[in-house]
């Protein structure tokens with residue numbers, strides 16, 4: 001599944017919708033070691049949100065950590081949603 005820059009990720013705890021870049025910034029800021037920084041994966045990389053991947057992301061609002069696959073993806077474009085192994089759901093937005 002391709003992630004576009006206008007796709008939004010919602011936190012599973014507080015439901016706050018934020019763009020991938022905002023999640024990336026918040027998460028990267030919390031990477032303490034050089035190893036963590038090297039292993040960091042951008043959320044707009046589709047691998048980051050697959051079930052088998054165990055990368056965690058920090059919510060820009062409530063600061064809780066979720067696995068990439070647990071974030072709710074709000075897709076701005078319906079044609080790109082294909083079969084993908086996920087823990088959570090994919091929403092389609094037609095107002096973005």
Ligand SMILES: [Zn+2]
Pocket residue numbers: 011012013014015016059060061062063064
């Ligand atoms: Zn949150």
